Amino acid sequence: MKQGKFSRKIRADDTSYYMSCPEVVARHIASRLADFRTCVELCCGVGMLSIQLARVMNKVFAVDISAKNIEDAKHNAGLYGVAGRIEFITGDVLDEKLLGGLGADVAVLDPDWSGLSENKEDHVSGLEETEPSLRKLFNLTRKHVTENIVARIPKTFSFKTLEEFGPCRMENVFWGDKLRFKIAYFFPEINENSETNISFD
Numbered sequence: 001m002k003q004g005k006f007s008r009k010i011r012a013d014d015t016s017y018y019m020s021c022p023e024v025v026a027r028h029i030a031s032r033l034a035d036f037r038t039c040v041e042l043c044c045g046v047g048m049l050s051i052q053l054a055r056v057m058n059k060v061f062a063v064d065i066s067a068k069n070i071e072d073a074k075h076n077a078g079l080y081g082v083a084g085r086i087e088f089i090t091g092d093v094l095d096e097k098l099l100g101g102l103g104a105d106v107a108v109l110d111p112d113w114s115g116l117s118e119n120k121e122d123h124v125s126g127l128e129e130t131e132p133s134l135r136k137l138f139n140l141t142r143k144h145v146t147e148n149i150v151a152r153i154p155k156t157f158s159f160k161t162l163e164e165f166g167p168c169r170m171e172n173v174f175w176g177d178k179l180r181f182k183i184a185y186f187f188p189e190i191n192e193n194s195e196t197n198i199s200f201d
């Protein structure tokens with residue numbers, strides 16, 4: 001059965017709505033991480049991934065640089081009944097002091113990979129081209145927060161792009177019959193690259 005992007009009427013401006021993780025995919029990521037008790041989402045936008053993470057965890061820290069997005073994210077968390085389990089923070093995810101204060105079992109990174117192209121389906125192709133830089137964000141997260149890191153990444157990224165971070169489990173996410181983006185899971189116990197396709201209607 002085909003479904004809309006979200007089951008509730010969320011609050012978001014057009015760009016943030018477009019960039020947000022579809023609910024069915026956010027649920028999938030949350031189910032993969034359900035053994036962890038605490039999480040930090042770095043670049044939480046209007047909260048659509050953090051909300052699903054909060055359904056399976058005790059506590060989620062959710063950080064975004066846009067005060068408007070954080071305001072909308074708080075509203076959206078209320079719609080889904082999980083506001084009490086998410087601490088929303090307006091701030092720069094490259095701020096080492098901020099990161100140092102966020103203790104969590106797992107970190108989810110979701111930088112903007114739309115780039116400057118007019119075509120919304122074009123994705124950037126390098127670690128330094130995401131906003132903020134995935135290279136900086138990943139390394140700071142590993143240094144200050146945790147080694148358990150999950151990143152939602154553009155469809156243009158390959159194992160080669162991510163090589164410097166070590167091996168990962170990659171999921172190629174098809175939604176509405178198109179490859180939309182990928183999810184890369186980095187956990188210390190993963191010692192070789194592997195890849196699967198996952199499809200959602």
Ligand SMILES: C[S@@+](CC[C@H](N)C(=O)[O-])C[C@H]1O[C@@H](n2cnc3c(N)ncnc32)[C@H](O)[C@@H]1O
Nearest residue numbers: 020021043044045048049064065092093110132
């Ligand atoms: C792909 S969107 C996040 C979508 C969100 N995870 C969701 O599913 O609803 C990327 C977000 O990165 C945020 N962002 C960009 N640079 C940032 C920075 N330096 N610090 C914190 N947030 C940043 C943007 O404001 C935007 O909301």
